[in-house]
Amino acid sequence: MKTIKSLFLLSLLIVNLLISSTYGSSIRVSIVGGEEAEVIEKPRTFGNKRELKLEYSQIYPKKQLNQENINFMSARDTFVDNLMSKMSITEKIGQMTQLDITTLTSPNTITINETTLAYYAKTYYIGSYLNSPVSGGLAGDIHHINSSVWLDMINTIQTIVIEGSPNKIPMIYGLDSVHGANYVHKATLFPHNTGLAATFNIEHATTAAQITSKDTVAVGIPWVFAPVLGIGVQPLWSRIYETFGEDPYVASMMGAAAVRGFQGGNNSFDGPINAPSAVCTAKHYFGYSDPTSGKDRTAAWIPERMLRRYFLPSFAEAITGAGAGTIMINSGEVNGVPMHTSYKYLTEVLRGELQFEGVAVTDWQDIEKLVYFHHTAGSAEEAILQALDAGIDMSMVPLDLSFPIILAEMVAAGTVPESRLDLSVRRILNLKYALGLFSNPYPNPNAAIVDTIGQVQDREAAAATAEESITLLQNKNNILPLNTNTIKNVLLTGPSADSIRNLNGGWSVHWQGAYEDSEFPFGTSILTGLREITNDTADFNIQYTIGHEIGVPTNQTSIDEAVELAQSSDVVVVVIGELPEAETPGDIYDLSMDPNEVLLLQQLVDTGKPVVLILVEARPRILPPDLVYSCAAVLMAYLPGSEGGKPIANILMGNVNPSGRLPLTYPGTTGDIGVPYYHKYSENGVTTPLFQFGDGLSYTTFNYTNLACSNCKPISGQSGNYTGVLGQSYTFTVTVTNNGNVQGKDSVLLYLSDLWAQVTPEVKMLRGFQKVDLMPAKSQQISFTLNAYEFSFIGVDNKITLESGQFIIMVGNQQLGLYLQ
Structure with a gap:
């Protein structure tokens, strides 16, 4: 993990050195995380740094009213004035x-x-x-x-x-x-x-x-x-x-x-x-x-x-x-x-x-x-x-x-x-x-x-949303999608494997969630979805047992039943997580996963069978990292709703290519929380998440090329480095290519790093995202326009502040330098 962080920081510093060969004076910067401090070059700022302030009224200009708006407001005001007078x-x-x-x-x-x-x-x-x-x-x-x-x-x-x-x-x-x-x-x-x-x-x-x-x-x-x-x-x-x-x-x-x-x-x-x-x-x-x-x-x-x-x-x-x-x-x-x-x-x-x-x-x-x-x-x-x-x-x-x-x-x-x-x-x-x-x-x-209400096209829309949300976090030896030519027997187990109630979580029928699956007129559990799309034929056999319930005393007999069934299975799919909850009744004192679910998972991993872990949870509950890394695959399902079972089954079987990405940092230990991906440079190396914000795998591979700024001024002799004027909007383009053999959707994320500022900047912050859908060997150029606000920070006076200086734009493995004057 530290090596990856070091390479990321080193790449920022290399771009900085290229730009600062034109504008340079020395400053010492420390890389936190075990590496020794290095001396790099910080760009001159041509005397004092240029600074601009923004108000929300500039970021969101007041809407220009048309005659229809004016007429509506006039009639409303007359009506309300008359009513209030009485x-x-x-x-x-x-x-x-x-x-x-x-x-x-x-x-x-x-x-x-x-x-x-x-x-x-x-x-x-x-x-x-x-x-x-x-x-x-x-x-x-x-x-x-x-x-x-x-x-x-x-x-x-x-x-x-x-x-x-x-x-x-x-x-x-x-x-x-x-x-x-x-x-x-x-x-x-x-x-x-x-x-x-x-x-x-x-x-x-x-x-x-x-x-x-x-x-x-x-x-x-x-x-x-x-x-x-x-x-x-x-x-x-x-x-x-x-x-x-x-x-x-x-x-x-x-x-x-x-x-x-x-x-x-x-x-x-x-x-x-x-x-x-x-x-x-x-x-x-x-x-x-x-x-x-x-x-x-x-x-x-x-x-x-x-x-x-x-x-x-x-x-x-x-x-x-x-x-x-x-x-x-x-x-x-x-x-x-x-x-x-x-x-x-x-x-x-x-x-x-x-x-x-x-x-x-x-x-x-x-x-x-x-x-x-x-x-x-x-x-x-x-x-x-x-x-x-x-x-x-x-x-x-x-x-x-x-x-x-x-x-x-x-x-x-x-x-x-x-x-x-x-x-x-x-x-x-x-x-x-x-x-x-x-x-x-x-x-x-x-x-x-x-x-x-509840019409088929609405439920299909919910299922499509669930399909794009499911996030593949780990996939050793491409165990997913399950290959029915070699995999004939699957054990599906875990307390959320056959529970529409758990797929929905809180705020479902009742404030604290449903009492039972029968309260939902529509929906499929993961078990039902898997059986529907495989027809549970003799060529592909699905065995099911609950394994263990959540929040009850240890039932080793139930776990033993799951372990016994695992012995005769080619793959074990384990679905664990949380019971429905909302607000104060959902308060917990330990972020750790229910210990009996961990015990179930551990004993199934110990069988030596490939284990696919599916997480159905309201919060990123902590699991022993070594246990997670021992699993053949990990899918994050969040709380996918009533229609979530079939999309998960379709992803397991390869009918749908997963394209979700983590929208939060998944901690590795209970004491390693509260450090988001957009932490400060001084926090590098102080956190070791189980999975990072933005993580998400696919059954295909995507490649990014040709990151460029279409309306910046290139720096002569420095490919990939540009200058611009503070307070302007800039458009960045990148080409995305599907290099694999199957169609896939990719969430393209654009990050911005501000290298120096009057208030300590974050290592990076997301400033754009787009979803693309590409057939194999196909490419698409996409563009992101960043307005002035997206280069800003909150200054020492707590105002929205723009400051001349050096920025890095990153999309995947592509990056460019931008110096705003």
């Missing part, structure tokens, strides 16, 4: 209040208590509801909610809300549709976001979001609580699978693609969002994904420079770039300040720098938690005041009426001015107007999209 204080506070559906249902049922609902509607004018009545588990004997039941519930709620409203203001309903409309029975379930990220194909993020919004809107729900835009840098964290991985650029591009998919490419600020699109929620703004303890909703200590460098860009791209209509606020605290009380981040940054015009909703009970969890407020009144001063618009209370009751008292006492209510109420009413709720508030059970 609203009472109680009505306004009701618009800012969101309650859980279980406040309306009778115990252990999904039946709406219409008396309770009417009381809320006529007394408090509640403006929003959320969640599934079976999110937390079964309601009596009811496992799931189908489309007709959802439509009836939403219609009942909306009817009674409007009847109780003096100004006939409709409610807005929100739902956690995390990887598909996971609370709508028969809806298509996609891979979770780490799997989506592993495709390195933004089209899949867009398609998944489009189908998710369609299936959610079909049952009368226009507000989707997705996507998660935090970066997955804390592998202990229970929600890492909801992120697009550790890289800020991947999270930005995939997140923005999802936003456009959810909202149909529209935003709610200057035009309508019509069915089958929904308004989405960029969450959880921001810094939530890196709790120091690794436990959900606990304190994060992230310096301002890190927040802006790594955690803010995905939100900026989704909000200012793609136009996300709402945001959900980080439930935790950052640097000792709960995000729900941060005027700096909720107003100065979000409203000021990012120019956000939409609705900011709290997460679950997070205003109340300022008292008993965060201890920044001594009373409910103080907590509400802190949150309003920071900039929240809507309180997800969600289980009682404390917020509207107490806030009404505070307004009456003069503690909160009505003008503060008006700021938030206007945003909420603007959103309802954009969603067409005033003109068409009721769901349509006869709408054509109702019948599209």
